[in-house]
Structures are given as structure tokens and as C-alpha cells.
Amino acid sequence: MKIDSIQNGIVLDHITAGKALQVYHDLELDKLDCSVAILQNVKSSKMGKKDILKIDKEYDVNLDVLGYIDPDITVSIIKDGQTVEKKKLALPKKLINVKKCKNPRCITSTEPGIVHIFKLKKIVFIDAFIVRQTSKMLYKIMECVIIIKIMG
Numbered sequence: 001m002k003i004d005s006i007q008n009g010i011v012l013d014h015i016t017a018g019k020a021l022q023v024y025h026d027l028e029l030d031k032l033d034c035s036v037a038i039l040q041n042v043k044s045s046k047m048g049k050k051d052i053l054k055i056d057k058e059y060d061v062n063l064d065v066l067g068y069i070d071p072d073i074t075v076s077i078i079k080d081g082q083t084v085e086k087k088k089l090a091l092p093k094k095l096i097n098v099k100k101c102k103n104p105r106c107i108t109s110t111e112p113g114i115v116h117i118f119k120l121k122k123i124v125f126i127d128a129f130i131v132r133q134t135s136k137m138l139y140k141i142m143e144c145v146i147i148i149k150i151m152g
Contacts, residue, residue, distance in 0.1 A: 003037050005055065010061060011076040011083075017041055019070055020051035026065050032057060032117040041064070064092040068099075070089070094119045 015023060020038050023029075029036050032136045034057035046048040066073050066087040075087040095118045108114045 003039060005081060006054055006056045006078050007081050009034075009057050009078050010055045010059055011052070011075060011078060012055075012061075012066070014044075014047065014070075014072045015053065015073050016048040016070050017047070017050035017051055020053055023051075023053060023069055023073075024067065026069060027062060029053070029055065030057065035044075057070060063087065063097050064095060067092045091120055110150055 010021060011116045017040070020040055024036070024038060032055070034055065036056070037052075037054040039052040039054075040050055041049045047108075055088045061075060063075070066075065068091065071089050073089050075089065077085040095115050096118075099118060100116050101118075103109065106117050
């Protein structure tokens with residue numbers, strides 16, 4: 001299979017296999033007026049299999065969303081057919097208006113105009129089997145913080 005290179009845009013590489021569509025939807029790439037290539041289960045010597053997204057337009061990528069989905073994603077900025085910058089991601093300390101609280105009793109579920117903020121914390125497992133199975137740290141949303149805007 002041959003996917004043409006892009007002249008100006010962004011390449012999201014090293015996405016964990018099977019997560020490209022989640023990245024596509026969470027970044028709202030369907031709203032862009034440009035070509036977006038989704039490559040799934042691409043062979044990789046480093047990862048075994050990986051997904052890749054190519055966006056044929058200069059676009060301000062929300063790095064917090066990407067870091068939350070998969071902190072191992074590499075963001076390459078392409079200009080005139082050349083990679084001019086590569087960004088490595090990290091897990092953000094908090095997410096603002098990216099995800100919604102699933103607790104039906106949470107005030108953010110019922111009140112309009114409330115900012116959805118999630119603080120993220122690492123979870124480390126001390127289990128030899130899990131450590132052998134994955135080299136990635138496992139993360140979990142630990143608490144929902146609520147900010148209410150005061151009108152007036």
C-alpha cells in the first residue's frame with residue numbers, strides 16, 4: 001500500500017495499534033476541510049504494530065488530548081515536504097473540557113456552563129507479570145474537579 005507524503009501538515013506516529021480512530025474523533029479531525037489518512041496496524045520494528053494519522057493541513061493539535069490517549073505518540077510537523085519539528089508527548093497533569101464525568105450525580109452532568117476538569121495521576125503496578133507485558137506506565141483518571149463560573 002502506498003500513501004503519498006504530505007507537503008504541509010502533521011503526522012501523528014507511534015499511536016498504539018487500534019487507537020487511531022479514538023484520536024481522530026477526540027481531536028475532531030472530521031471537522032477539518034482537508035485530507036486525513038488513517039493507517040492502522042502498520043508493521044513496526046519498535047512496536048510490532050502501530051497506527052499513523054496524516055493530516056494534510058497545518059493544524060494546532062491539542063497535545064493534552066494526545067498525551068491522555070497515548071503518551072508515546074510522536075507529533076511531526078511537516079513543511080515543504082520536510083520534517084521541521086518533532087514533539088514527544090507526556091501525560092498531562094489535567095484535562096480541561098476533553099472528557100465528561102460519567103458519574104450521573106456529578107454536578108457537571110446536569111448543570112450547563114461548568115468546566116470539566118480531570119486531574120490525572122499515575123498508577124504503578126508491582127506485579128512482575130504486568131511489568132513484563134507492558135513497558136508503558138498505566139494511568140487512570142483519579143478525581144473530577146468542578147469549577148462553576150459565577151455570572152455577574
